[in-house]
Amino acid sequence: MIQSILDAISLGGLYSLAALGLGLVFGVMRLVNFAHGELITIAAYTLVLTTQFPLLLSLVLTIFVTALVALIMEFAIYRRLRGVSPAIMLVASFGLSTVLQRVYEFTFGALPKSAVVAPSLSGVVKFAGLSITISSVLTIILAVVILLAMGYLVERTSLGLQLRAASADFRTARLLGVRSNRLITAAFVLSGVLASFVAFILVIQNPVVNPYYGLNITILALVGIVIGGISSLRGAALGGFIVGVILSGLNTLLGNGRVYSYTWLFITVLIILLVRPGGLLSKGSELERV
Amino acid sequence: MNKKAFQADQVSKSFGALRVLDNVSITINPGEVVGLLGPNGAGKSTFINILAGYERQDGGTVTIDGHPLDGLSPSARAKLGVARTFQSGRLFSKLTVAENVALGAIGLGNSAKVAKERTQSILEILGIEKLSPYQAESISHGNARLVGLARAVAAHPEYLIMDEPAAGLNEDEAPRLIHALESVTKNIGCGMLLVEHNVKLVTDACSRVIVLATGTLIFDGDPHEALKHEEVKSAYLGNAGVH
Numbered sequence: 001m002i003q004s005i006l007d008a009i010s011l012g013g014l015y016s017l018a019a020l021g022l023g024l025v026f027g028v029m030r031l032v033n034f035a036h037g038e039l040i041t042i043a044a045y046t047l048v049l050t051t052q053f054p055l056l057l058s059l060v061l062t063i064f065v066t067a068l069v070a071l072i073m074e075f076a077i078y079r080r081l082r083g084v085s086p087a088i089m090l091v092a093s094f095g096l097s098t099v100l101q102r103v104y105e106f107t108f109g110a111l112p113k114s115a116v117v118a119p120s121l122s123g124v125v126k127f128a129g130l131s132i133t134i135s136s137v138l139t140i141i142l143a144v145v146i147l148l149a150m151g152y153l154v155e156r157t158s159l160g161l162q163l164r165a166a167s168a169d170f171r172t173a174r175l176l177g178v179r180s181n182r183l184i185t186a187a188f189v190l191s192g193v194l195a196s197f198v199a200f201i202l203v204i205q206n207p208v209v210n211p212y213y214g215l216n217i218t219i220l221a222l223v224g225i226v227i228g229g230i231s232s233l234r235g236a237a238l239g240g241f242i243v244g245v246i247l248s249g250l251n252t253l254l255g256n257g258r259v260y261s262y263t264w265l266f267i268t269v270l271i272i273l274l275v276r277p278g279g280l281l282s283k284g285s286e287l288e289r290v
Numbered sequence: 291m292n293k294k295a296f297q298a299d300q301v302s303k304s305f306g307a308l309r310v311l312d313n314v315s316i317t318i319n320p321g322e323v324v325g326l327l328g329p330n331g332a333g334k335s336t337f338i339n340i341l342a343g344y345e346r347q348d349g350g351t352v353t354i355d356g357h358p359l360d361g362l363s364p365s366a367r368a369k370l371g372v373a374r375t376f377q378s379g380r381l382f383s384k385l386t387v388a389e390n391v392a393l394g395a396i397g398l399g400n401s402a403k404v405a406k407e408r409t410q411s412i413l414e415i416l417g418i419e420k421l422s423p424y425q426a427e428s429i430s431h432g433n434a435r436l437v438g439l440a441r442a443v444a445a446h447p448e449y450l451i452m453d454e455p456a457a458g459l460n461e462d463e464a465p466r467l468i469h470a471l472e473s474v475t476k477n478i479g480c481g482m483l484l485v486e487h488n489v490k491l492v493t494d495a496c497s498r499v500i501v502l503a504t505g506t507l508i509f510d511g512d513p514h515e516a517l518k519h520e521e522v523k524s525a526y527l528g529n530a531g532v533h
Contacts, residue, residue, distance in 0.1 A: 161402075168383070168385070175368075
């Protein structure tokens with residue numbers, strides 16, 4: 001029971017980080033960056049391909065590579081599409097996602113890459129007569145630390161204030177002189193950093209990385225930011241957490257019937273959206289974009 | 291040419307066949323508070339949109355300190371010292387009053403420390419420092435107007451264009467606005483252009499008034515004289531000639 005609760009909280013924390021990465025970019029660009037999954041994938045590849053290095057160095061390399069790919073996405077594709085409709089941006093992000101999957105397949109091979117990342121963190125500890133996986137405890141600690149750090153950045157710093165203002169009303173923020181391109185670049189870098197930590201937690205639990213590795217969690221994180229409130233960073237984090245907790249709870253409750261977990265998850269999501277169409281923390285969606 | 295002034299020289303604008311502004315020239319001197327009056331359709335909004343960079347004029351030029359502003363974006367003009375407030379307020383409803391005001395300074399590249407100091411100072415000047423921690427959506431309409439003014443002033447503009455600052459204010463709130471404008475003039479010293487329908491507010495707060503009617507400047511002088519001016523009275527009664 002304790003392990004199930006820890007699993008639910010850790011999965012919630014993980015999805016919360018993924019949703020926050022998506023929410024940061026959506027906030028300043030009104031772009032649902034479907035290719036966020038490919039940031040998680042490249043981070044996972046980097047982690048499993050650098051296991052010969054000390055863990056900290058491997059993690060720093062991963063953050064650097066992932067943030068770089070995020071910047072390339074922004075400079076090569078999205079910056080050139082400023083001013084087009086959200087539908088076109090969404091299609092572009094689908095296209096970019098698919099292209100990157102092929103690039104990963106060509107670069108790393110179609111067969112999965114596998115290596116044990118941080119083996120000391122993948123075991124089980126005995127505590128008060130209970131067997132608890134280290135990874136679930138680590139995930140909770142890491143998620144709490146990163147969410148607190150992000151909370152500080154967003155709530156207490158000048159960059160965070162500009163991000164919140166731009167998320168709420170991008171046009172007015174620009175009229176006040178907020179440098180939109182610099183802000184969007186910062187959002188992409190931060191989303192890359194968050195994707196790196198998401199990948200780190202994922203590869204400890206599942207070190208078999210293929211070109212579609214980040215796809216599943218990205219779809220669920222998207223669901224999270226919709227139910228949390230698409231124009232609110234707090235809503236994105238909360239929505240991601242809720243999706244993770246519900247999914248973990250369903251997996252535990254349904255046992256052998258867990259194949260229906262996603263069905264029940266989306267039924268729950270539909271009910272939430274019928275009751276709160278704008279999301280749990282949002283008053284309504286905004287169509288304004290760059 | 292006065293090198294310190296904010297000037298519009300022979301500004302013209304048409305929308306299709308409709309001539310909205312016809313060679314309008316004005317000068318605002320440093321620290322001067324000028325009212326811009328005119329009936330609906332006089333071209334006031336188009337004129338201030340051109341001054342602040344939201345629309346481009348067909349002819350004429352806009353300068354500050356002698357530097358042409360033509361073709362510059364609103365944010366670029368803000369960096370050169372021309373700020374504006376909006377009739378709709380455009381406050382960030384979920385941000386606190388202090389955060390809204392700080393953004394006025396941060397947007398122009400000031401550090402968080404400078405923004406915080408300016409915010410504190412301006413909220414005190416306007417007498418609304420107690421509102422600092424409240425979310426913008428929770429304050430009254432009158433206070434929201436003052437916060438919008440504070441945010442614009444936080445940029446330390448040389449000239450501030452205010453779009454109907456008294457719109458929607460009740461009888462108790464309007465005098466507070468006039469007092470706030472006096473405080474800004476006294477403490478910050480920026481020149482102001484007030485676009486207003488409230489004639490009493492303009493005569494109380496402004497040292498000079500400009501009146502537009504059907505895109506033409508018909509009066510530029512003392513506010514009390516404007517009220518006696520035949521063409522101004524005629525324009526407000528809807529009998530302005532077609533220019």
